[in-house]
Amino acid sequence: MKKSIGAKTLVYPTPVFVVGTYDKDGKPNVMTAAWGGICCSKPPCVAVSLRKPRYSYENIIKRKAFTINIAPEKYLKESDYFGIASGRNKDKFAASGLTPVKSGVVDAPYIKEFPFALECNVLHTIEIGVHIQFIGEIVDIQADEEMLNDQGVPDIEKVKPILFAPEMQAYYGVGRFLGKAFSIGKDI
Amino acid sequence: MKKSIGAKTLVYPTPVFVVGTYDKDGKPNVMTAAWGGICCSKPPCVAVSLRKPRYSYENIIKRKAFTINIAPEKYLKESDYFGIASGRNKDKFAASGLTPVKSGVVDAPYIKEFPFALECNVLHTIEIGVHIQFIGEIVDIQADEEMLNDQGVPDIEKVKPILFAPEMQAYYGVGRFLGKAFSIGKDI
Secondary structure, eight states: OEEEOOSOOOOSSEEOEEEEEEOTTSOEEEEEEOSEEEEETTTTEEEEEEETTSHHHHHHHHHOEEEEEEOBGGGHHHHHHHHHSOTTTOOHHHHHTOOEEEOSSSSSEEETTSSEEEEEEEEEEEEOSSEEEEEEEEEEEEEEGGGBOTTSSBOHHHHOBOEEETTTTEEEEEEEEEEETTTTTTTO | OEEEOOSOOOOSSEEOEEEEEEOTTSOEEEEEEOSEEEEETTTTEEEEEEETTSHHHHHHHHHSEEEEEEOBGGGHHHHHHHHHSOTTTOOHHHHHTOOEEEOSSSSSEEETTSSEEEEEEEEEEEEOSSEEEEEEEEEEEEEEGGGBOTTSSBOHHHHOBOEEETTTTEEEEEEEEEEETTTTTTTO
């Protein structure tokens, strides 16, 4: 039996995106965001929403670029910290011990130790409400070689991305393989 | 060592959203979409991107409403099927044996058997490229009572949502609890 539970920002799963930017002085910053996802296949685009007071918001407005670093289980603490602290008064790279790498194609840094990063230029900026949505065109992806499968794609079982459960305020890992997409439903 | 792997539409995890709509004749339809996510906290909004040729695209343009049904492991086959078949020439509810329920607050149906559904009115329509992004304001959520935790939130461990791994074209389940958000990173 269904019950009305009100207008919550709740979907499962939600990603844990660590957004990489440079500030006006060229200092690299990272912040964690869960409001986002792929939004177009051609051009390949990813969306991520930030509140205006966030330091990374200013950075993206000025630099018109960002990276999306996929947070792995191994760096759960760091990924959570990146969502708590502000780059306005903290050097989050220094505090976490992680390493910023300058992207060769966009004006933003990615995290050396994370499994892969999308390098994006801002294509659209949409004022929705308290969140502003940035739609970034994915120019390239930098991925750890040892995580690639036979098709040259980062293997989700090696990447071990973190999932976020909003409202529950909890992180989960990826579970077991369930089936092949565009295949398992063919016999209906 | 990082390697450039090209501009792929790849993030982990990606959700499995089953989008519920009515067509011009009032026939309920569902289609599966992975390009989307929460995009604003206030007003509470969710984004989902569809290609123009999809039958559901026309439906959303006409009705200005849709539901997002969270696909559970139990209905993996059905959820995959909803992404393969088209409502233009198939009655996907009849074929799958699932039940459409008319939303009381938006002009769209949700799936009775799925764990929970977001009821949305279209707030913005953004032409990005081959995909059009619909930003829907979440008016309410209908959730199975037996899946709610003590706080009245659907428990991710009971919901058992499906994750999609793009490029790998594979579905996965949710794994183990890793930690509390906005908490585990505090000691950095």
